[in-house]
Structures are given as structure tokens and as C-alpha cells.
Amino acid sequence: MKKIITTMAVVALLSSTTVFSAQQSSVVQADIDAFQGHFKKKFSHLSLNDFSKGPYAVSEDKMGQFEAVMEMPPFEDHIEKGEKLWKTAFKNGKTYSSCFSGGDETIRTQFPRWNTAESKVDTLEQSIVDCRVKNGEKKISTGKGKLAWMSAYLTTIAEGQTINVIVPEGDVKALAAYKDGKKFFYAKRGQLNLSCANCHIDFAGQRIRGDTLSPALGHITHFPVWRGKWAKKKGDGFGTIQRRYGGCNKQVRAKPFKRHKKEYDNLEYFHTVMSNGMEISGTEYRQ
Amino acid sequence: MRKLLLITLTAFALSVQVDLVAADHAHNGKNSPSGKASGVELSVECKSAISAASAENRRAKKVGFEWRDTKKFIKQAKKAGGKKCVKLANKAKAQALNAQQQAKDQANAGPVGF
Numbered sequence: 001m002k003k004i005i006t007t008m009a010v011v012a013l014l015s016s017t018t019v020f021s022a023q024q025s026s027v028v029q030a031d032i033d034a035f036q037g038h039f040k041k042k043f044s045h046l047s048l049n050d051f052s053k054g055p056y057a058v059s060e061d062k063m064g065q066f067e068a069v070m071e072m073p074p075f076e077d078h079i080e081k082g083e084k085l086w087k088t089a090f091k092n093g094k095t096y097s098s099c100f101s102g103g104d105e106t107i108r109t110q111f112p113r114w115n116t117a118e119s120k121v122d123t124l125e126q127s128i129v130d131c132r133v134k135n136g137e138k139k140i141s142t143g144k145g146k147l148a149w150m151s152a153y154l155t156t157i158a159e160g161q162t163i164n165v166i167v168p169e170g171d172v173k174a175l176a177a178y179k180d181g182k183k184f185f186y187a188k189r190g191q192l193n194l195s196c197a198n199c200h201i202d203f204a205g206q207r208i209r210g211d212t213l214s215p216a217l218g219h220i221t222h223f224p225v226w227r228g229k230w231a232k233k234k235g236d237g238f239g240t241i242q243r244r245y246g247g248c249n250k251q252v253r254a255k256p257f258k259r260h261k262k263e264y265d266n267l268e269y270f271h272t273v274m275s276n277g278m279e280i281s282g283t284e285y286r287q
Numbered sequence: 288m289r290k291l292l293l294i295t296l297t298a299f300a301l302s303v304q305v306d307l308v309a310a311d312h313a314h315n316g317k318n319s320p321s322g323k324a325s326g327v328e329l330s331v332e333c334k335s336a337i338s339a340a341s342a343e344n345r346r347a348k349k350v351g352f353e354w355r356d357t358k359k360f361i362k363q364a365k366k367a368g369g370k371k372c373v374k375l376a377n378k379a380k381a382q383a384l385n386a387q388q389q390a391k392d393q394a395n396a397g398p399v400g401f
Contacts, residue, residue, distance in 0.1 A: 034398070186397050187393035187396035188389065188393055189352055189389065191355070191382065195396065253354055254355055255357075
């Protein structure tokens with residue numbers, strides 16, 4: 001009898017882990033290998049995790065600027081504010097953590113995640129807003145402000161966690177969402193007729209006005225970021241990845257999409273999968 | 288003193304009323320096809336150029352390729368009136384058509400060279 005119970009327990013454990021960690025779609029894995037292979041060849045002096053430094057990884061003089069700012073990060077107060085907000089209980093006594101599984105330091109890398117039941121991509125930021133609503137609190141605005149601070153706190157404590165976004169093998173709808181995001185990334189748009197890939201693959205490492213174009217690999221390891229440019233405008237300098245998408249769309253004179261709708265959620269899915277295997281580098285400064 | 292207060296109050300009440308009427312007009316102006324809140328009638332050419340541009344831009348939006356400034360040009364056209372209106376509306380329409388063509392051209396966009 002004891003043996004049967006142990007066997008059953010082992011079987012249950014095994015099957016639960018297989019359900020939990022769905023296998024990566026082979027189509028997607030081939031894309032990841034080609035994408036990362038391209039960058040490793042183009043910038044052969046960089047290690048995989050070096051790519052998380054974006055424009056600074058491919059420009060030595062810019063790297064100096066980055067390191068100087070990161071010695072005394074101007075954004076630490078806001079990360080602390082984010083931590084406080086994250087840990088403050090709702091009126092019903094529950095906390096944000098109650099909406100998520102695993103330790104807080106693992107939450108960042110659980111997203112973006114395919115939501116099988118609703119056939120859509122869940123992002124971390126939208127899940128935080130949904131958590132508030134579920135617990136009887138008001139929505140908060142996306143892109144910057146409180147939501148960005150909380151998200152930045154989660155990114156900070158996730159430093160060193162590995163990105164491993166899964167498009168489950170055999171899930172047609174998940175693959176369609178991924179492909180939708182992929183097409184968004186490669187499609188030229190706006191009056192300037194440029195795609196994300198034109199700037200962040202083809203021209204990566206080249207200068208454009210005062211900027212050096214970052215490689216798309218490692219784009220998402222450090223978001224939300226604190227940007228000098230955003231701090232000069234109204235606001236505190238923080239912005240989420242989808243705020244950045246809006247900015248990059250506007251740069252080519254394309255009309256940006258609303259955050260946390262299908263377009264940018266699918267883009268975030270594709271964009272993040274491409275950096276699978278990289279580590280979260282914590283919240284960082286950007287020009 | 289009392290009289291003064293009364294006069295001030297009346298003046299205040301009247302000015303509020305005037306404001307409301309003005310706001311009402313502006314509101315109507317926005318919704319009516321004649322466009323301009325200032326009451327200047329837009330020409331038939333202007334109106335038809337604007338509605339053509341708007342229709343094409345809705346198509347561009349529907350396929351997910353609307354350009355950043357197209358709506359701005361349509362707004363400017365309404366405000367400008369006259370000859371400038373048609374010019375701006377046509378510029379907006381040309382953008383919207385280009386955006387639709389872009390959507391078609393990019394239907395199979397994907398990586399190049401790897």
C-alpha cells in the first residue's frame with residue numbers, strides 16, 4: 001500500500017511539473033537561436049548578458065556616462081516608494097503578493113505569460129492593475145508613476161533571475177499571438193517607413209542624432225527604466241517597456257497604440273522571448 | 288453697499304450665462320459638419336475634402352497603420368478653412384492612403400538575412 005501511495009505521489013508530482021513548465025514551441029526556439037546568433041556574430045566581443053546594457057554595450061564613451069550615473073542612481077527613492085506601495089495592504093487586508101505565485105523576486109520573470117484560459121498575453125503591469133481591481137481598489141494609470149515604481153521594484157529584486165518566456169508547444173493561439181508580435185516588430189510603419197528591426201537590428205550600434213542604437217537583444221532586461229529625458233518632462237523619469245514602445249512608434253511618425261491592448265502585449269511577448277536565457281539586470285538609467 | 292453687491296451679483300450671473308451660451312455654441316460647432324466654432328462656414332470643397340481624408344484615415348487605423356500626424360492635419364484643415372483647408376485635408380488623405388499601402392506591403396514582414 002505504501003508503495004502505491006509513493007508511486008502515485010511521484011506520478012502526480014511529475015505530471016504537475018510537466019503541466020507547469022510547458023515546452024517551448026520548436027518554431028519559436030528556432031527563431032530565438034537565429035536572432036541571438038545574429039547578434040552574437042555581429043558583436044562577437046559581447047557575452048549574452050552584456051547585451052542588457054543596450055546602447056552602452058555598443059558604445060564605449062556612452063558606457064562611461066552610464067557607469068557614472070549608476071554609481072549614485074538618481075532613482076533609488078522611487079524604487080523605495082515602489083516597494084512601500086507594493087507591500088502596503090489593500091483595504092481588505094490583502095497585498096499585491098496574494099495575486100501572484102512564488103516569491104516576489106520571481107514575479108518579474110513570470111511575465112509576459114500566455115494566459116490559456118483567456119487566450120491572451122498577460123503582462124506584469126496589467127496584472128498589477130488587475131490585482132488592484134480584484135481587491136476592490138481603483139485602477140491606476142499605466143506607463144509611468146506608481147505602477148512603474150512598483151514594477152521597477154520587482155525588476156530590482158529580480159536581478160540575476162533568468163528570462164524564460166514560453167510559447168507552449170502545440171498551442172495554436174499562443175503561437176498566433178507570438179507571430180502577431182513578431183510581425184509588428186519587423187513591419188515598417190509611420191511616415192518614416194522604418195521598423196523596430198531596421199533601427200534595433202540592421203542599424204544597431206550606429207549613431208542616430210545624439211543616440212547610439214541599442215541591439216534588440218537584451219532590450220527588456222532592465223525595464224522599467226529611469227530616463228533623463230523622461231525626468232525632464234512632467235513626471236519622475238520612470239517608464240515601462242510599453243511607454244518606450246509608444247515613444248519609438250512616435251519617432252517614426254506612426255500613431256502609437258494604447259498600452260496593454262493586443263498590439264503592444266503581443267509585441268512584448270515576442271520581444272521578451274527573443275532575450276530568453278538572459279538575466280534580469282535590475283532597474284537602470286537610460287539617456 | 289447692498290446695491291453694489293446686487294449689481295456685482297447680477298453682473299456675475301450674466302457673465303456665467305454668457306459663458307454657458309458660448310460653450311454651447313462651441314460644442315455645437317464641434318459636432319456639426321460646418322466645423323469652425325467661430326461660426327465661419329466651411330466651403331463645400333473643404334467639407335468634402337475633410338470627410339474623404341477622415342474616411343481614408345479610419346481605414347488606415349483599422350489595418351493598424353495610422354500615421355502620427357494625419358489627424359492633426361485634418362484638425363488644422365478644419366481650423367484654417369478656405370483654400371488652405373483643402374490643401375491640408377488632401378495632405379492628410381494622401382498620408383492615409385500611403386499608410387494603407389504600407390499595411391499591404393508589410394503584410395508578410397519578417398527577418399531579413401537570418
